[in-house]
Amino acid sequence: MTIGNHNGTEPAYKRIQNAIRERIESGQLGPGDIVDSERELAKIYSVSLMTARHALADLAREGVVERRHGAGTFVAQPKIHFNRLLGYTEQMASLSLSVRSRIVSSSIVNREHEIAARLGLSPNSRLLRIERVRSSDDEPVAHEVCYLSAEEFGALMDAPLEKVSLFAKLERDCGVELAYADEEIDATSADHRLGELLNIPRGTALLRICQIIFSTKGRATMYVTGFYRSGRHTLRIRRFR
Amino acid sequence: MTIGNHNGTEPAYKRIQNAIRERIESGQLGPGDIVDSERELAKIYSVSLMTARHALADLAREGVVERRHGAGTFVAQPKIHFNRLLGYTEQMASLSLSVRSRIVSSSIVNREHEIAARLGLSPNSRLLRIERVRSSDDEPVAHEVCYLSAEEFGALMDAPLEKVSLFAKLERDCGVELAYADEEIDATSADHRLGELLNIPRGTALLRICQIIFSTKGRATMYVTGFYRSGRHTLRIRRFR
DNA sequence: AAGTGGTCTAGACCACGGC
DNA sequence: CCGTGGTCTAGACCACTTC
Numbered sequence: 001m002t003i004g005n006h007n008g009t010e011p012a013y014k015r016i017q018n019a020i021r022e023r024i025e026s027g028q029l030g031p032g033d034i035v036d037s038e039r040e041l042a043k044i045y046s047v048s049l050m051t052a053r054h055a056l057a058d059l060a061r062e063g064v065v066e067r068r069h070g071a072g073t074f075v076a077q078p079k080i081h082f083n084r085l086l087g088y089t090e091q092m093a094s095l096s097l098s099v100r101s102r103i104v105s106s107s108i109v110n111r112e113h114e115i116a117a118r119l120g121l122s123p124n125s126r127l128l129r130i131e132r133v134r135s136s137d138d139e140p141v142a143h144e145v146c147y148l149s150a151e152e153f154g155a156l157m158d159a160p161l162e163k164v165s166l167f168a169k170l171e172r173d174c175g176v177e178l179a180y181a182d183e184e185i186d187a188t189s190a191d192h193r194l195g196e197l198l199n200i201p202r203g204t205a206l207l208r209i210c211q212i213i214f215s216t217k218g219r220a221t222m223y224v225t226g227f228y229r230s231g232r233h234t235l236r237i238r239r240f241r
Numbered sequence: 242m243t244i245g246n247h248n249g250t251e252p253a254y255k256r257i258q259n260a261i262r263e264r265i266e267s268g269q270l271g272p273g274d275i276v277d278s279e280r281e282l283a284k285i286y287s288v289s290l291m292t293a294r295h296a297l298a299d300l301a302r303e304g305v306v307e308r309r310h311g312a313g314t315f316v317a318q319p320k321i322h323f324n325r326l327l328g329y330t331e332q333m334a335s336l337s338l339s340v341r342s343r344i345v346s347s348s349i350v351n352r353e354h355e356i357a358a359r360l361g362l363s364p365n366s367r368l369l370r371i372e373r374v375r376s377s378d379d380e381p382v383a384h385e386v387c388y389l390s391a392e393e394f395g396a397l398m399d400a401p402l403e404k405v406s407l408f409a410k411l412e413r414d415c416g417v418e419l420a421y422a423d424e425e426i427d428a429t430s431a432d433h434r435l436g437e438l439l440n441i442p443r444g445t446a447l448l449r450i451c452q453i454i455f456s457t458k459g460r461a462t463m464y465v466t467g468f469y470r471s472g473r474h475t476l477r478i479r480r481f482r
Numbered sequence: 483a484a485g486t487g488g489t490c491t492a493g494a495c496c497a498c499g500g501c
Numbered sequence: 502c503c504g505t506g507g508t509c510t511a512g513a514c515c516a517c518t519t520c
Contacts, residue, residue, distance in 0.1 A: 048510045070517030085480040180481045187428035187448040187471040205446040207428040230428040239326040240421045289491045311498035
């Protein structure tokens with residue numbers, strides 16, 4: 001009797017999981033459909049019950065399947081993606097809205113000590129600063145300023161960011177995988193300059209969002225502050241207890 | 242040899258987890274400290290390795306401990322709670338700030354068709370409506386109105402909500418377990434009435450948050466709209482890609 | 483009653499980490 | 502080297518759902 005994780009292959013429980021995932025992705029199994037039971041999987045894959053169980057319990061934890069005591073294991077309903085970190089362009093695209101961006105300025109700065117620190121750089125680091133006004137239907141609706149390490153991303157200074165999403169550019173061309181963002185959200189009023197840029201009266205309420213965006217490696221990659229016209233933007237999130 | 246989950250008591254793996262949790266909460270174990278290994282736990286609690294393992298693996302999944310292959314299991318760094326669904330009172334308490342609530346009105350309404358619908362009730366359902374102004378340091382900082390099914394929660398109408406958190410009341414006294422909330426966040430300006438209630442000039446920017454709060458059973462339990470003074474409130478969330 | 487998931491046993495081998 | 506976690510076996514009893 002062979003015991004233990006012999007040969008250098010994938011663990012059995014992962015092989016089982018992948019097989020189930022593939023059947024879901026290929027459409028062979030749809031939401032609500034029943035999945036092989038622990039005992040069936042154990043026979044099919046010649047593993048013990050505990051191993052089959054491990055595979056299913058893990059998939060349930062991920063939300064791929066749902067287990068009902070006494071009834072069986074079922075393919076879970078497709079998840080609604082709340083709270084997903086998206087770039088502005090991506091968000092608008094997901095709502096079938098078109099955006100255009102006007103680059104107000106693009107420059108290298110080296111006196112933003114606090115922002116440099118938040119990006120985990122030494123205080124006097126050179127930063128690429130990109131300031132943009134985003135419009136939809138030729139009407140300006142948001143103002144964003146983002147900062148990145150000039151050393152790493154200086155090449156983006158002349159990139160055609162009017163059309164291409166900065167997120168996409170980072171992920172596709174710069175080999176950075178974005179993972180999550182910590183954000184601070186509050187309300188403010190438009191000052192004189194923001195009023196002019198967004199073509200609104202001074203004092204108009206704006207949603208202000210300030211994000212630090214981290215890569216999959218845990219590196220703070222980008223610092224963004226944005227002002228969004230009220231009425232035109234609502235942020236939707238889901239919070240858990 | 243006894244086998245299986247005899248007698249109607251708590252599962253062994255949960256008893257082990259609770260014991261570890263208690264040692265962490267009481268300060269006996271701090272972040273980075275090593276936790277009993279699977280083999281030690283198995284001996285101490287007279288359970289099999291798999292059971293001890295289950296206890297630790299589950300705690301690791303929750304983020305309470307961290308497991309390092311070949312090294313051991315360690316107490317995780319204290320979590321920064323992002324995106325946690327908290328009542329206003331709870332949030333302020335977690336920041337060591339005291340709040341007081343003044344109940345502006347508390348009544349039964351039956352013409353809020355849209356809100357009733359959002360709570361999954363028939364359009365003309367009777368709803369308990371509680372309007373409160375929250376103050377910190379005797380200065381009004383937020384205005385909240387919440388709606389609940391009058392049929393289910395009518396008894397709350399005369400509850401002393403000046404002092405007790407509504408969340409706590411629901412969870413402790415009404416047997417409702419809150420699970421998550423879908424929220425919409427945007428910015429607005431104070432109108433005349435809000436200006437008076439919050440003692441601020443008309444036109445001041447306010448953060449507006451509108452939540453539908455769901456129970457663990459998936460029932461929409463409460464609808465809340467709140468206005469929060471800018472400068473006094475920033476919402477912190479983490480979003481994942 | 484039959485089948486399902488939930489808990490549990492008493493072991494096993496392997497891969498990895500720190501001394 | 503020894504101890505740790507990661508994977509796995511071949512069973513067991515219990516609680517629950519469905520028929």
